[in-house]
Amino acid sequence: MLAGALVGTGFLAKMLQTFLVVPAFAGVWLLAAPVSLGRRIRDLVLAGAALAVTAGWWVLVVALWPAADRPYIGGSQTDSVLELTLGYNGFGRLTGDETGSVGGGPGDGWGETGIGRLLGSEMGAEASWLIPAALLLLVVLLRLSRREPRTGPLRAAALLWLVVTGAVFSFAAGIIHPYYTVALAPAIGALVGIGAVELWRRRSDVRARATLAAALAVTACWAGILLGRTDWQPWLTWAFPIVGVLAAVALLGLHRLPRLVVPAVVVAALLGGVGGPVAYSLATATTPHTGAIPSSGPENAGRGFGGGGRGPGQSTGQGAPPNGTFDGTRRGSFGGGGGGGGRGGGAGGLLGAPTPSASLTALLSRDGSSYTWAAAAVGSNNAAGYQLATQLPVMAVGGFNGTDPAPTLEQFKDLVAQKQIHWFVSGSGGFGGGLGGRTTGTDTGGSDVSERITAWVEATFTPTTVDGTTVYDLTASASAVTS
Numbered sequence: 001m002l003a004g005a006l007v008g009t010g011f012l013a014k015m016l017q018t019f020l021v022v023p024a025f026a027g028v029w030l031l032a033a034p035v036s037l038g039r040r041i042r043d044l045v046l047a048g049a050a051l052a053v054t055a056g057w058w059v060l061v062v063a064l065w066p067a068a069d070r071p072y073i074g075g076s077q078t079d080s081v082l083e084l085t086l087g088y089n090g091f092g093r094l095t096g097d098e099t100g101s102v103g104g105g106p107g108d109g110w111g112e113t114g115i116g117r118l119l120g121s122e123m124g125a126e127a128s129w130l131i132p133a134a135l136l137l138l139v140v141l142l143r144l145s146r147r148e149p150r151t152g153p154l155r156a157a158a159l160l161w162l163v164v165t166g167a168v169f170s171f172a173a174g175i176i177h178p179y180y181t182v183a184l185a186p187a188i189g190a191l192v193g194i195g196a197v198e199l200w201r202r203r204s205d206v207r208a209r210a211t212l213a214a215a216l217a218v219t220a221c222w223a224g225i226l227l228g229r230t231d232w233q234p235w236l237t238w239a240f241p242i243v244g245v246l247a248a249v250a251l252l253g254l255h256r257l258p259r260l261v262v263p264a265v266v267v268a269a270l271l272g273g274v275g276g277p278v279a280y281s282l283a284t285a286t287t288p289h290t291g292a293i294p295s296s297g298p299e300n301a302g303r304g305f306g307g308g309g310r311g312p313g314q315s316t317g318q319g320a321p322p323n324g325t326f327d328g329t330r331r332g333s334f335g336g337g338g339g340g341g342g343r344g345g346g347a348g349g350l351l352g353a354p355t356p357s358a359s360l361t362a363l364l365s366r367d368g369s370s371y372t373w374a375a376a377a378v379g380s381n382n383a384a385g386y387q388l389a390t391q392l393p394v395m396a397v398g399g400f401n402g403t404d405p406a407p408t409l410e411q412f413k414d415l416v417a418q419k420q421i422h423w424f425v426s427g428s429g430g431f432g433g434g435l436g437g438r439t440t441g442t443d444t445g446g447s448d449v450s451e452r453i454t455a456w457v458e459a460t461f462t463p464t465t466v467d468g469t470t471v472y473d474l475t476a477s478a479s480a481v482t483s
Contacts, residue, residue: 004047008054032156072406096173127181137195213248220244223276244272353385368392375423403446
């Protein structure tokens with residue numbers, strides 16, 4: 001019941017992603033819990049009830065609350081929390097049918113699906129360092145525990161860490177960022193730790209030594225391959241494999257080595273096995289990162305989609321091709337970056353917030369306290385940049401990525417007529433107005449309301465350009481504004 005309640009609480013942060021661990025939890029409980037079958041089923045039902053209560057109370061409250069008395073449900077197209085839960089933040093991530101998606105797709109922005117996805121250039125360096133060893137040791141643990149009773153702890157431990165999450169990440173057709181792979185760390189760590197300990201305890205058996213040596217050699221060589229994909233510290237690409245393979249050979253003959261030598265072999269094995277990810281982790285911790293898509297490694301290790309996040313303005317934006325534009329089915333620039341460097345202002349893009357200049361900040365702040373919103377910008381990251389700079393409320397038209405139908409064009413016109421919004425910042429990112437990212441045909445990009453709002457503003461009011469950023473004074477008539 002506690003596990004169910006914790007998973008339900010996690011749902012409030014990450015929605016259906018937290019349920020990826022449920023099949024393993026439920027399966028292992030039904031198989032290995034040291035109580036009768038009836039008791040196992042009863043307790044599993046109670047755990048499910050705990051999960052439903054802790055996860056569902058918020059969904060129920062929001063679904064029953066009058067829509068007029070609460071904020072719009074961002075990420076949905078119908079102001080529905082169920083649509084958000086089951087669609088954009090739910091099964092849509094598996095099928096690729098998220099309405100309001102930020103773009104990409106298998107073979108486009110999110111990378112090719114398949115069993116090798118976690119080892120590829122986009123995700124490999126994030127979490128795959130120990131995946132080969134973890135899979136090998138999982139097979140070994142299942143074989144070692146095959147004669148255990150139903151309640152055997154070794155088999156239960158191995159089955160508990162079957163990487164359902166890894167399978168989902170490999171074949172999910174929807175939105176997926178490389179940093180999601182951090183969720184694999186507990187399972188990988190547990191399988192490698194349990195497997196290595198079990199084989200070490202059985203090291204008098206040549207089969208155990210050979211398996212442990214094989215896992216070490218594969219891990220060290222894979223670390224060399226991952227490091228070889230960058231030009232960071234090239235000597236490490238051969239140093240760790242050499243140390244790891246030599247330590248693996250020593251493990252094979254461990255029973256014949258003097259006892260004083262064994263600690264040195266263990267140290268060499270650890271260096272060859274985890275030296276690569278440790279070095280990469282240190283490089284990550286000492287490298288400044290910016291942007292919305294974090295990634296591991298040194299500054300020059302940018303890879304494919306989501307490889308940004310290092311240094312000012314270097315984040316390229318998830319799913320964006322090198323030139324920042326989509327051809328064919330997508331319109332306009334993807335947006336990315338986010339450093340800004342304080343020059344010019346300008347749009348931050350979908351995944352980065354702008355840093356407006358002092359002149360632009362002063363303009364947006366003028367009489368700002370007299371309005372409900374000092375300004376409006378498409379997309380929440382863009383609005384956030386201007387709000388942080390001015391310390392005044394800025395409306396995020398279209399929600400997070402500009403594809404929510406909130407506010408509608410009619411609602412926006414009413415707010416302008418009531419003089420509740422002072423400025424509109426044009427070209428301000430998102431996939432709605434400015435960047436336009438609705439796919440043609442299936443139209444999974446969501447609402448184009450923010451595009452229509454942008455078009456109405458541009459047709460109705462006179463633009464003013466400040467340090468490269470175009471803004472519109474929504475409180476003045478078109479003829480009263482001078483550029």
